[in-house]
Amino acid sequence: xxxxxxTSRDIxxxxxxxxxxxxxxxxCRYHCPVHxxxxxxxxxxxxxxxxxxxxxxRENLPFAAVCGRVCHHPCETNCRRKDVDDPVAIRHVKxxxxxxxxxxxxxxxxxxxQDKARVAIVGAGPAGLSAAxxxxxxxYRPTVLEKFPIAGGIPATAIPRxxxxxxxxxxxxxxxxxxxxxxxxxxxVGKDRSIQDLLGEGxxxxxVAAGLAASRTLPLPGSDHPxxxxxxxxxxxxxxxxxxxxxxxxxxxxxxxxxxxxxRSCVRLxxxxxxxxxxxxxxxxxxxxxxxxxxxxxxGVGIIxxxxxxxxxxxxxxxxxxxxxxxxxxxxxxxxxxxxxxxTDLSDLQCDTVVIAIGQMANMGFARGSGLxxxxxxxxxxxxxxxxxxxxxxxxxGEIVTPPGSVVEACAHGQRAAKAIHMYLSGKTIQxxxxxxxxxxxxxPETAEKxxxxxxxxxxxxxxxxxxxxxTEFERGYDEPAVLAEARRCMNCGSGAEVLTDKCAACLTCxxxxxxxxxxxxxxxxxxxxxxxxxxMCIAECPANAIIARGRDVGELVQHTAAALAKMNGREPKVIxxxxxxxxxxxxxxxxxxxxxxxxxxxxPSTARLSSAELLHAFENGADAVIxxxxxxxxxxxxxxxxxxxxxxxxxxxxxxxAGLDGQALQLLEVADQGRQAIRAAxxxxxxxxxxx
Amino acid sequence: MIVAERKPFDEIVEMVxxxxxxxxxxxxxxxxxxxxxxxxQAEILASQLRLAGRKKGLDLSVDFDCITRxxxxxxxxxxxxxxxxxxxxxxxxxxxxxxxxxxxxxxTPVLPALxxxxxxxxxxxxxxxxxxxxxxxxxxxxxxxxCPIARCSKSLINGACGGTNDGKCEVSQDxxxxxxxxxxxxxxLGRLDELRKMRPPRDWSKNRSGGVRRLSRExxxxxxxxxxx
Ligand SMILES: Cc1cc2nc3c(=O)[nH]c(=O)nc-3n(C[C@H](O)[C@H](O)[C@H](O)COP(=O)(O)OP(=O)(O)OC[C@H]3O[C@@H](n4cnc5c(N)ncnc54)[C@H](O)[C@@H]3O)c2cc1C
Ligand code: SF4
Ligand code: SF4
Numbered sequence: 001x002x003x004x005x006x007t008s009r010d011i012x013x014x015x016x017x018x019x020x021x022x023x024x025x026x027x028c029r030y031h032c033p034v035h036x037x038x039x040x041x042x043x044x045x046x047x048x049x050x051x052x053x054x055x056x057x058r059e060n061l062p063f064a065a066v067c068g069r070v071c072h073h074p075c076e077t078n079c080r081r082k083d084v085d086d087p088v089a090i091r092h093v094k095x096x097x098x099x100x101x102x103x104x105x106x107x108x109x110x111x112x113x114q115d116k117a118r119v120a121i122v123g124a125g126p127a128g129l130s131a132a133x134x135x136x137x138x139x140y141r142p143t144v145l146e147k148f149p150i151a152g153g154i155p156a157t158a159i160p161r162x163x164x165x166x167x168x169x170x171x172x173x174x175x176x177x178x179x180x181x182x183x184x185x186x187x188x189v190g191k192d193r194s195i196q197d198l199l200g201e202g203x204x205x206x207x208v209a210a211g212l213a214a215s216r217t218l219p220l221p222g223s224d225h226p227x228x229x230x231x232x233x234x235x236x237x238x239x240x241x242x243x244x245x246x247x248x249x250x251x252x253x254x255x256x257x258x259x260x261x262x263x264r265s266c267v268r269l270x271x272x273x274x275x276x277x278x279x280x281x282x283x284x285x286x287x288x289x290x291x292x293x294x295x296x297x298x299x300g301v302g303i304i305x306x307x308x309x310x311x312x313x314x315x316x317x318x319x320x321x322x323x324x325x326x327x328x329x330x331x332x333x334x335x336x337x338x339x340x341x342x343x344t345d346l347s348d349l350q351c352d353t354v355v356i357a358i359g360q361m362a363n364m365g366f367a368r369g370s371g372l373x374x375x376x377x378x379x380x381x382x383x384x385x386x387x388x389x390x391x392x393x394x395x396x397x398g399e400i401v402t403p404p405g406s407v408v409e410a411c412a413h414g415q416r417a418a419k420a421i422h423m424y425l426s427g428k429t430i431q432x433x434x435x436x437x438x439x440x441x442x443x444x445p446e447t448a449e450k451x452x453x454x455x456x457x458x459x460x461x462x463x464x465x466x467x468x469x470x471x472t473e474f475e476r477g478y479d480e481p482a483v484l485a486e487a488r489r490c491m492n493c494g495s496g497a498e499v500l501t502d503k504c505a506a507c508l509t510c511x512x513x514x515x516x517x518x519x520x521x522x523x524x525x526x527x528x529x530x531x532x533x534x535x536x537m538c539i540a541e542c543p544a545n546a547i548i549a550r551g552r553d554v555g556e557l558v559q560h561t562a563a564a565l566a567k568m569n570g571r572e573p574k575v576i577x578x579x580x581x582x583x584x585x586x587x588x589x590x591x592x593x594x595x596x597x598x599x600x601x602x603x604x605p606s607t608a609r610l611s612s613a614e615l616l617h618a619f620e621n622g623a624d625a626v627i628x629x630x631x632x633x634x635x636x637x638x639x640x641x642x643x644x645x646x647x648x649x650x651x652x653x654x655x656x657x658x659a660g661l662d663g664q665a666l667q668l669l670e671v672a673d674q675g676r677q678a679i680r681a682a683x684x685x686x687x688x689x690x691x692x693x
Numbered sequence: 694m695i696v697a698e699r700k701p702f703d704e705i706v707e708m709v710x711x712x713x714x715x716x717x718x719x720x721x722x723x724x725x726x727x728x729x730x731x732x733x734q735a736e737i738l739a740s741q742l743r744l745a746g747r748k749k750g751l752d753l754s755v756d757f758d759c760i761t762r763x764x765x766x767x768x769x770x771x772x773x774x775x776x777x778x779x780x781x782x783x784x785x786x787x788x789x790x791x792x793x794x795x796x797x798x799x800x801t802p803v804l805p806a807l808x809x810x811x812x813x814x815x816x817x818x819x820x821x822x823x824x825x826x827x828x829x830x831x832x833x834x835x836x837x838x839x840c841p842i843a844r845c846s847k848s849l850i851n852g853a854c855g856g857t858n859d860g861k862c863e864v865s866q867d868x869x870x871x872x873x874x875x876x877x878x879x880x881x882l883g884r885l886d887e888l889r890k891m892r893p894p895r896d897w898s899k900n901r902s903g904g905v906r907r908l909s910r911e912x913x914x915x916x917x918x919x920x921x922x
Binding site for chain 2: 502503505506507508509512542543544545546611612613616617619620655656658659660661
């Protein structure tokens with residue numbers, strides 16, 4: 001992308017430099033269906049600011065805790081780090097912060113007045129609750145009606161508990177309700193109350209977010225047997241504590257995620273049973289997410305490809321098998337689902353239980369007495385652009401109207417519907433701008449090569465033998481050190497250097513100091529944000545003050561230092577320590593550890609960005625001594641940082657001495673990678689020395 | 694480009710001693726490139742002065758600013774601070790900038806924070822070397838592109854002196870003999886004959902001895918005159 005020149009005047013007009021980040025997104029954010037600021041929350045997590053991290057996530061994603069467990073994470077799939085080593089484990093970082101903070105640990109943005117129209121929402125799933133939250137934040141009074149006794153939709157009622165414990169769903173539900181979202185459970189719309197009733201009761205709009213509540217079934221002879229289960233009912237029964245009747249030899253018909261969940265649940269019901277899945281597709285076509293399938297196989301689930309069911313074979317009142325036929329193709333030449341069979345290729349598969357998991361469909365019960373019109377094919381009329389049905393004040397969102405997808409997509413759709421309702425109730429034409437800024441492309445091999453390789457933190461999981469027996473969660477989350485290490489793998493894509501072309505003197509310094517060889521100097525320096533690693537080396541060295549970081553406001557560190565010094569008022573001497581936090585714990589970053597008397601520690605992602613001018617400013621702002629705690633050679637996240645840091649400290653010492661101050665008041669300790677104890681001891685010693693001199 | 698180096702700090706302090714409010718003014722051209730007088734250096738010098746002022750108990754307030762070039766009037770419009778509000782401007786430009794700004798700011802003393810040292814080129818990262826003297830009568834055509842005025846310690850025009858010693862200059866063993874360099878370069882180029890040619894005496898009036906030098910580009914200067922009329 002050809003980008004426009006940026007000048008200091010533009011920056012002055014911008015207010016906050018970080019606004020620049022909105023012009024071009026990191027791919028993780030772009031590909032996230034709710035466009036959560038992934039880079040932002042990963043950086044907060046990397047610095048141990050877990051409360052801020054969850055707030056950034058929740059700004060866009062109401063189902064943060066649920067998604068921390070079950071999201072299909074398109075952010076990770078598109079993470080630029082995949083071309084360096086492995087993508088950042090974004091979902092696991094999210095899981096850690098969401099569950100650590102719980103519902104109480106997240107900021108609630110309830111507007112002071114919620115006096116706008118009342119809106120009724122049918123269904124407390126991800127789509128309905130996300131819409132309700134959005135409306136509540138805008139000052140509306142949403143009421144969510146849910147037929148089940150618990151809220152959360154499929155995540156609460158059908159996603160197996162070993163993947164998603166109910167307490168985790170509850171975190172999101174509680175946080176959403178805290179915004180003034182009224183929730184009434186145990187009410188089935190269409191049965192207990194109709195949509196017309198709701199409109200008559202003073203709700204000015206109704207949003208239907210009823211999801212896909214019924215399993216599709218197959219008209220197989222013998223399928224009325226009590227050991228032939230429909231997957232959704234089967235999973236829901238399990239989640240409500242029932243133990244559906246299953247035998248020792250289970251055949252699950254279907255190759256999607258729901259089929260995997262059903263099969264894995266059967267394994268847990270009877271660890272000794274044989275559980276197999278059978279699907280029309282071949283290995284490549286199988287629709288289940290790769291990891292769902294892998295986990296099922298690890299737990300002993302067998303998969304039979306390219307067979308279609310014909311009939312359930314009964315012997316007396318027992319199921320003894322399933323007759324199957326060969327599949328010649330699943331999709332037509334245009335990729336549409338249109339299976340063809342070879343009826344000469346028949347064979348029987350042994351089994352005593354059958355679970356049908358071939359997809360879900362809508363339960364249209366809610367429409368009873370609504371006055372909504374059905375279009376051709378019995379589907380309700382619906383306009384995807386405005387979310388409206390045949391009545392202008394009845395809206396739709398979520399899987400009831402979208403192809404089956406994921407929790408996060410349902411959240412996005414709910415938010416979009418809320419925007420539509422807001423426009424409608426404000427008397428405007430419903431017109432939603434779905435355009436997005438461009439995103440940063442893949443990392444070039446020349447740059448990828450220079451990025452320090454750091455393996456993805458392993459995700460501890462129970463061994464399959466243990467998993468087979470337990471309905472409890474099998475995938476442990478990261479602990480704090482792992483989450484920090486993982487979040488620090490993020491390359492902060494798109495938060496890097498920008499040249500202010502009016503100031504650039506084309507001096508070539510950036511080109512010379514960049515450890516990744518990114519800057520090109522033509523008329524002025526040109527730094528491509530798509531390539532920049534955001535280390536800040538050039539920013540610290542630029543003699544024209546012509547380079548800024550998109551992700552940081554100019555003068556941030558100086559202000560932060562001044563504030564820290566002001567807090568130490570009355571104490572003498574005042575020592576500021578700039579510590580490279582690339583290896584530090586969250587408590588260190590957050591200042592929640594026992595420090596050294598009289599030393600204010602300020603943590604930095606790396607000392608690459610710390611300039612000699614900033615060192616002088618610390619003294620100006622009242623520091624009696626400054627200690628730079630850096631990483632020794634090669635331990636920093638960016639190459640060449642140790643050497644540059646040494647040179648800057650030496651330069652600043654000379655400058656101090658010239659000004660008549662003691663050069664020894666500035667110390668450099670290269671112990672930042674050695675842990676809290678070592679840093680503390682070194683700081684104590686250095687602080688002692690500086691106050692003695 | 695013009696290369697300059699920072700004056701010793703004590704000398705700067707002495708210069709600004711009579712003033713209470715000082716604006717340190719960087720220049721965004723040559724001296725930014727040679728890392729001595731750009732905005733960052735202005736920021737650093739301002740910081741040093743405030744620190745020194747505090748240490749010495751002086752009543753000194755210092756700000757910094759920077760413009761694209763101190764040798765053209767129009768750029769002063771981009772100043773963020775108004776020099777008229779200061780007792781003195783401490784300029785980090787070369788002598789040209791300092792002198793020119795003195796004219797632009799008639800009521801404010803403009804002080805030099807740099808010593809302007811030479812016309813040079815970057816020979817390695819962070820290293821600059823003298824290449825030209827601005828003598829006004831260029832001889833590089835017959836000296837293999839190596840300037841005898843700048844590169845010979847004595848600015849000789851007729852070849853090496855007796856002090857040349859294994860390619861080094863008698864002034865310092867660390868310095869190449871300029872004429873040795875010229876000879877070798879011409880030898881490489883196969884142009885040693887250039888040295889045998891008779892040349893008219895040099896016109897040293899084009900150097901400093903002719904007084905203040907001036908350039909007037911007729912095509913532009915005329916337009917300027919017309920519009921002034
Ligand atoms: C078994 C299974 C596993 C899945 N696993 C994952 C996964 O790992 N990751 C992922 O991202 N996605 C997963 N999904 C998909 C995900 O659950 C859905 O995309 C998402 O829940 C859709 O949200 P929704 O709000 O549109 O609908 P739902 O979640 O279905 O919510 C609709 C709600 O409306 C209620 N309702 C329906 N009719 C009425 C009525 N008449 N009156 C009152 N209430 C009513 C329902 O009870 C339900 O609570 C899975 C789906 C299934 C079935
Ligand atoms: S490295 Fe970080 S910012 Fe870049 S795509 Fe991955 S998570 Fe997003
Ligand atoms: S030095 Fe760092 S911040 Fe500057 S261009 Fe290179 S990678 Fe980007």
